[in-house]
Amino acid sequence: MPEIDELENRINALTEADIESGLAFFRSKLKEAEASYLNSCVRCGLCANSCHYYRATPELENVPVRKLGYIVATFKASFTSLGRIAPGLVNAKPFTREIIRCWIDSVFGRCSLCGRCSINCTIGIPLPSLFRAARATLASMDLVPLDLQATVNNSLKYGNNMAIEQEEWIETVEWIEEELQAEVEDQNAKLPLDKIGAKYLFTVNPREAKFFPLSLQASAKVFWAAKENWTMAKDVGWDLTNYGLFNCNDDQAGTIFKNMATAMDRLKCETLVIGECGHGYQSARWMGPEWLKAHFPYPVVSFLEVMDEYLEQDKIKVDKTKNQQIVTLHDPCNLVRHGGIVEPQRRVLRQSVEHFVEMSPYGHENFCCGGGGGQLSMSKYTARRMNAGGVKARQIADTMAKIVATPCHNCVDQLMELNKEYSLKIQIKTVAELVANALVLTSRKDKT
């Protein structure tokens, strides 16, 4: 059965009590800040062009304020006196099946939670925080698109979102370790698992284990070159992804995040290092403590910051002439606009590649690739995702770059699809892959 019908069935099956409790849940997700945002929009429409969905298809439903409007309409109808007395004056609309359909279509189907609209909003409304409240409400009513929820369920059941069994994980790590040893001709090059008291607990995207072992090998090579005391978890806790950030079910997100927190406690590491992943970084660095309602006694850093520090402290040396092609950088929204990691990747790339060019715009103004917000896992919206990704494709094409570096495996996936769809003829690499390629291995034989 196509999912659109499946979701529709679930909407039709809602009882009035379900709808009421959904509304109560929505209310519980709002704090003073969100209540203020919901009172602030002046419907100037200036956010329209900031959204890649609207840029790609300039139609009403893609305008950020239109998506916000459905949420504001419910808020006004349910929680403001004026919305109850004169709904027509302020477009207040009660929380009905009809508006629920609009919520689903706009917050799941037309938004990657990239936050570009918020930095362009006249007032400064952080729209994604309201879209998240709406997604959370829908999650509480069991109205999350099935395949997005399936990804979350995988993490809850297996401890990683690709349902990789522990045995398979360990075998993959051992195999990558052999490859690394062959590459650097050093039997001591290790991908340590469960090393108690290591300085860094390194976490990875399961896609690296499943489809992109070279990414993990590259990160391990950097650690090896820096003679780092690091480890990964053997059991759950090695996966940095958390699609609970996208279905916005905070309980599930917290449970998934707990895997990493528990691994940190168990292995007594000093620092939690998040591999190259945008949403993984936002989840662990910013949301994890909120989900668990706990202050962490250890820092959470991005692997980009680690590589940046290695270069700054001369722990590794790179020769940029080893990366001769033009390289541009795609900024993952969760890492840059919402994460605050903007410069480390640039400092690293400037030292590691010969020709580095920025996209236009870049940094915190960069466009989403289209794969964020869980879009990659929601098959019913694939056509919209690929269409919206056209904005990114044009940005890339304009740089004339041959390589797009991006510190995020979700972005890698989307960029690979865009590469095909828009015939970009580019290679997509993580930052670590470029650094690993440029490493100058002074004390050991350089095989790169």
Add this chain to the structure above:
Amino acid sequence: MTFFDGFLYGALLVAIMWAGYALVYIWFRTRNFGKRELFSAPAGSQVGGAIYAFTWAMLPWAKESIRGNLISYAMGIAYHVGIFTAIALLVIYIFPALHDLTAIFLYYIIPFALAFGVIGGISLLIKRMLNPILRAISSPDDYFSNTSATLFVGLALATLLLSRIWITRLWFISAIVLFIYIPFSKIRHCLFFFITRYHFGAFFGRRGCMPPSKTKV
């Protein structure tokens, strides 16, 4: 002063007090939603982010949405300057003692500010009516808010230029209507703009995203 004028003054005062009281009430209602306790370790300063949000982030070149809509931005600025000027003029009219002190502004600066305000208000209204996207996202309140505020600014200008008592009375009536309407309307952003922008700056400031780092190629 006639009885009618006295009534207008009184009604205006009540309307202003109503607007102030109602806005504070709405603000308290949003405060009742409660504060969110934060647990993640900050990477930057909330205050720094908020200061940035109210300063550099407001400049025309700071946002793509403004860079690409400079005319709308200019019209918006003119409109708001006009509204604040009209309110200032209202205060001058309520307290005649201020007349002499502000005479130079009254004749040389205020009329221009009000005229720009009227142009700004009307142009934004026309834009809202003509642009299909804006039309679709608009509620009746958007039109009524704009019209009532523009009328208030326009009548302030007419009062100043034409010095007719009936125009002054109309201006006072428009002010009464406007102040009564503010809490019901999107003009409440006169309060929520500051609250929202503070939260916006504090959120991004805490995460070290604001002020944005100066990247260089």
